[in-house]
Amino acid sequence: xTLDQLKPGSQxxxxxxxxxxxxxxxxxxxxxxxxxxxxxxxxxxxxxxLEILLDGYYVSLRHEEARFVEVERL
Amino acid sequence: MTxxxxxxxxxxxxxxxxxxxxNALTGASQHVANYPGVTVDKxxxxxxxxxxxxxxxxxxxxxxxxxxxxxxxxxxDFLLHEKPGLVINVADASNLQRNLYLxxxxxxxxxxxxxxxxxxxxxxxxxxxxxxxxxxxxxxxPVLPTNMKxxxxxxxxxxxxxxxxxxxxxxxxxxxxxxxxSFIRELVDVLSAEPAxxxxxxxxWLAIKLLEEDREAQRLLVDxxxxxxxxxxxxxxxRKAFEAAYxxxxxxHVAGRRYQAAADVAASAVGRSDxxxxxxxxxIDGIVCNRYLGPLILVGVVYLLYYLSIVQGYNLTNYTxxxxxxxxxxxxxxxxxxxxxxxxxxxxxxxxxVDSINALLNYIPIFFILFGLIAILEDSGYMPRMAFIMDRLxxxxxxxxxxxxxxxxxGVYVGGCAVxxxxxCKGIPDERSRLATILIIPLLNCLAKVPLYVLLINIYxxxxxxxxxxxxxxxSLLFALPISKILTLTVLKDKETTPFIMEMPPYxxxxxxGVLVKAWRRVWLFLKKITxxxxxxxxxxxxxxxxxxxxxxxxxxxxxxxxxxxxxxMAAIQGTRFAGRIQEDHLMDLVGYWDEYKDAxxxxxxxxxLDELKQRFEAxxxxxxxxxxxxxxxxxxxxxRAFKKLDRSRREILMAMRQERLNQSxxxxxxxxxxxxxxFAGFNWRVNVALLSALAAKESSVATLGALYQQEGSGQxxxxxxxxxxxxxxxxxxxxxxxxxxxxxxxxxxxxAVKLQSGSARWMLFSMFYPMILGLAVATLVYSGGxxxxxxxxxxxxxxxxxxxxVTVAMxxxxxxxxxx
Numbered sequence: 001x002t003l004d005q006l007k008p009g010s011q012x013x014x015x016x017x018x019x020x021x022x023x024x025x026x027x028x029x030x031x032x033x034x035x036x037x038x039x040x041x042x043x044x045x046x047x048x049x050l051e052i053l054l055d056g057y058y059v060s061l062r063h064e065e066a067r068f069v070e071v072e073r074l
Numbered sequence: 075m076t077x078x079x080x081x082x083x084x085x086x087x088x089x090x091x092x093x094x095x096x097n098a099l100t101g102a103s104q105h106v107a108n109y110p111g112v113t114v115d116k117x118x119x120x121x122x123x124x125x126x127x128x129x130x131x132x133x134x135x136x137x138x139x140x141x142x143x144x145x146x147x148x149x150x151d152f153l154l155h156e157k158p159g160l161v162i163n164v165a166d167a168s169n170l171q172r173n174l175y176l177x178x179x180x181x182x183x184x185x186x187x188x189x190x191x192x193x194x195x196x197x198x199x200x201x202x203x204x205x206x207x208x209x210x211x212x213x214x215x216p217v218l219p220t221n222m223k224x225x226x227x228x229x230x231x232x233x234x235x236x237x238x239x240x241x242x243x244x245x246x247x248x249x250x251x252x253x254x255x256s257f258i259r260e261l262v263d264v265l266s267a268e269p270a271x272x273x274x275x276x277x278x279w280l281a282i283k284l285l286e287e288d289r290e291a292q293r294l295l296v297d298x299x300x301x302x303x304x305x306x307x308x309x310x311x312x313r314k315a316f317e318a319a320y321x322x323x324x325x326x327h328v329a330g331r332r333y334q335a336a337a338d339v340a341a342s343a344v345g346r347s348d349x350x351x352x353x354x355x356x357x358i359d360g361i362v363c364n365r366y367l368g369p370l371i372l373v374g375v376v377y378l379l380y381y382l383s384i385v386q387g388y389n390l391t392n393y394t395x396x397x398x399x400x401x402x403x404x405x406x407x408x409x410x411x412x413x414x415x416x417x418x419x420x421x422x423x424x425x426x427x428v429d430s431i432n433a434l435l436n437y438i439p440i441f442f443i444l445f446g447l448i449a450i451l452e453d454s455g456y457m458p459r460m461a462f463i464m465d466r467l468x469x470x471x472x473x474x475x476x477x478x479x480x481x482x483x484x485g486v487y488v489g490g491c492a493v494x495x496x497x498x499c500k501g502i503p504d505e506r507s508r509l510a511t512i513l514i515i516p517l518l519n520c521l522a523k524v525p526l527y528v529l530l531i532n533i534y535x536x537x538x539x540x541x542x543x544x545x546x547x548x549x550s551l552l553f554a555l556p557i558s559k560i561l562t563l564t565v566l567k568d569k570e571t572t573p574f575i576m577e578m579p580p581y582x583x584x585x586x587x588g589v590l591v592k593a594w595r596r597v598w599l600f601l602k603k604i605t606x607x608x609x610x611x612x613x614x615x616x617x618x619x620x621x622x623x624x625x626x627x628x629x630x631x632x633x634x635x636x637x638x639x640x641x642x643x644m645a646a647i648q649g650t651r652f653a654g655r656i657q658e659d660h661l662m663d664l665v666g667y668w669d670e671y672k673d674a675x676x677x678x679x680x681x682x683x684l685d686e687l688k689q690r691f692e693a694x695x696x697x698x699x700x701x702x703x704x705x706x707x708x709x710x711x712x713x714x715r716a717f718k719k720l721d722r723s724r725r726e727i728l729m730a731m732r733q734e735r736l737n738q739s740x741x742x743x744x745x746x747x748x749x750x751x752x753x754f755a756g757f758n759w760r761v762n763v764a765l766l767s768a769l770a771a772k773e774s775s776v777a778t779l780g781a782l783y784q785q786e787g788s789g790q791x792x793x794x795x796x797x798x799x800x801x802x803x804x805x806x807x808x809x810x811x812x813x814x815x816x817x818x819x820x821x822x823x824x825x826x827a828v829k830l831q832s833g834s835a836r837w838m839l840f841s842m843f844y845p846m847i848l849g850l851a852v853a854t855l856v857y858s859g860g861x862x863x864x865x866x867x868x869x870x871x872x873x874x875x876x877x878x879x880x881v882t883v884a885m886x887x888x889x890x891x892x893x894x895x
Contacts, residue, residue, distance in 0.1 A: 020323060022142045026573045028329040029138035031172045045365045046466035051578060057169055058578040060462050065573050
């Protein structure tokens with residue numbers, strides 16, 4: 001499944017990044033890379049974007065960007 | 075030691091406290107410069123330690139060093155080409171692993187490095203114990219922990235900087251990239267066959283970047299290698315071979331290894347006792363980003379920002395305006411004195427110039443408060459939350475979550491200012507959204523558009539004032555959003571976009587110093603860059619409004635009217651005791667005396683001051699005083715009446731001359747020349763002239779209309795005069811005029827800001843012309859369409875509002891170009 005399908009409160013491990021170039025690089029540079037555990041914290045008031053907790057810091061991204069992050073639910 | 079060796083640079087990820095370090099090290103000695111070709115600010119400061127003067131460059135905060143964003147390109151280019159003597163890598167100690175990801179990339183670029191672990195107190199509070207010595211051994215660079223907010227560790231950092239900067243660096247660690255190492259080595263061998271290249275760039279870094287197919291690195295190779303094509307083909311083949319063998323791209327692999335190395339190093343040097351408690355910031359976000367409370371809080375913050383800066387700042391200008399008025403008085407006194415009807419050109423120009431500059435300087439209290447509040451929002455960490463809440467709505471129109479603040483400043487409801495709004499677009503990371511935001515801000519309702527709305531609503535929509543005001547306040551947003559979408563789909567469609575991915579940093583308490591420094595820096599930028607250019611443009615507008623001036627024939631005519639008025643006055647005082655006292659040639663003395671007395675009386679606060687004033691004027695000239703203040707003296711009353719009549723005649727002649735000069739001027743002729751076109755929008759030539767003169771500053775549209783509709787000797791208000799004087803000017807034409815004002819081109823100050831923020835004169839010109847054409851089209855649609863359908867102003871207003879709303883909703887539904895992987 002992909003990151004945009006997860007509900008707030010759920011935890012997951014990143015399996016694969018399907019994005020390349022700018023989006024893929026940006027995801028990795030912000031610390032979103034395969035093997036890492038994350039938690040969905042909340043959605044924005046209008047659903048999009050969503051906020052996730054990585055290793056001690058918080059990052060928000062749009063659902064259309066989260067589509068490219070393949071995860072497995074923990 | 076060359077000067078380059080004494081140059082140090084600050085590098086680090088966003089939110090690591092880098093600007094605190096920069097301020098703490100350099101104090102007040104900073105200035106803003108530009109990197110060539112981009113709109114990224116370059117902050118430069120300096121400090122002296124142990125007799126060594128060090129120039130410190132604050133590089134933009136970046137998470138990585140790719141070539142995908144202007145900030146990263148600027149940082150990388152600086153390190154590659156300027157080769158600073160030392161790089162101080164500021165890292166957030168509480169987020170060590172992610173920060174080390176950048177540290178490893180800096181090390182790869184072979185720059186002499188010091189690692190500054192900032193915010194060590196935050197790390198401690200989170201239960202992280204960092205062994206700086208161990209970290210230093212693992213990385214091979216000095217590691218200095220600091221808490222710059224309190225100044226802890228600053229001395230040691232300075233010692234390390236002046237110590238390291240003087241000598242060559244030791245051995246630093248390098249990451250073992252595992253599977254890809256053999257590919258890197260082979261490519262390095264190929265590259266080292268060209269010795270000139272090795273002198274200029276770190277080859278291992280270049281090899282990795284070429285395997286990653288980094289555009290800028292490829293360009294460096296093309297510039298520096300005679301057989302670049304062959305090397306590029308080689309790198310490309312290696313990249314394909316790696317991908318085929320390992321099922322991932324080199325950049326994915328490299329990033330993964332970097333994080334692994336960072337995790338290793340962090341694990342060995344940081345003792346973590348997880349406190350298992352939800353961070354305070356996240357608990358705040360539970361409220362601030364809450365589905366229902368979040369938007370409410372946002373509206374509250376926006377209202378407070380608006381209230382404190384625009385409303386209270388405006389009140390503050392009541393205290394600062396007298397200072398500017400004193401400047402004007404000074405100029406008035408120094409300029410050549412006016413004649414009875416001849417105003418010397420130098421005097422007219424000097425006063426015009428001062429008025430133009432004062433109009434801008436008057437905004438400084440507002441700007442100072444505004445920039446201070448923005449700095450508080452930035453430093454506290456609320457800005458990303460604002461973007462988080464608004465992004466969904468704004469991104470539908472090609473804007474960005476971070477367009478919220480600029481739009482609020484520009485006047486989302488009524489009363490903003492486009493200058494700070496455009497200047498605050500700097501923070502929007504997405505180039506396309508940033509340009510879209512910059513281009514639609516002038517469509518919002520800035521303070522200067524309001525007087526014309528109020529004037530027209532009071533005349534033509536007097537029965538429905540509230541409704542009309544609501545219409546005009548919200549219609550601007552219904553223009554801005556669809557137009558932004560249209561621009562995004564057309565002229566901006568090929569502009570660079572950036573993923574939204576944004577860190578939500580912990581909340582911080584802003585420091586007074588940090589806020590004041592930022593506010594002052596921005597006000598100074600406004601003064602330096604914008605006011606100077608506005609001054610230059612004021613000269614041009616003056617020429618357009620003044621020349622070619624009145625013909626000799628017309629001047630003779632006015633002189634004839636003057637002579638008549640003067641003769642009437644002299645005849646009236648004939649036979650009084652003032653007759654011999656006042657000569658025809660010295661009439662101006664009396665005029666000056668009269669004006670001064672009236673002005674002084676206005677500002678006299680109480681009875682005692684008034685009495686003192688009267689005594690002073692009486693002592694100066696008893697005869698003049700009698701004419702001004704006749705009391706029961708019959709002869710003096712007669713002279714007083716005669717003089718009042720003369721004074722009125724003089725003002726009428728001056729006004730008529732000014733009006734005629736304006737009509738005859740280049741701008742006036744243009745207004746008349748375009749009347750055949752603007753007729754369909756309901757504008758006659760007088761309105762055209764008013765609109766053209768408003769190009770310098772919109773406030774003047776009402777003043778020019780006032781001058782054009784001036785009728786001799788009438789005590790009527792401008793409202794009454796316009797309503798009477800223009801039978802053909804209907805509520806429909808007024809509506810068209812208001813809509814044109816909404817879409818009016820930005821003022822000179824704003825266009826300069828657009829040039830600074832978009833980095834190009836082309837966009838500046840575009841921002842001036844597209845609203846003009848669009849405004850004329852809309853006004854024509856409303857006026858000619860309304861006429862054809864037989865609508866009055868109010869009906870046309872409802873119809874147009876419905877249309878605009880429908881277009882806005884429809885535009886929101888059109889899909890943006892999908893994100894490509």
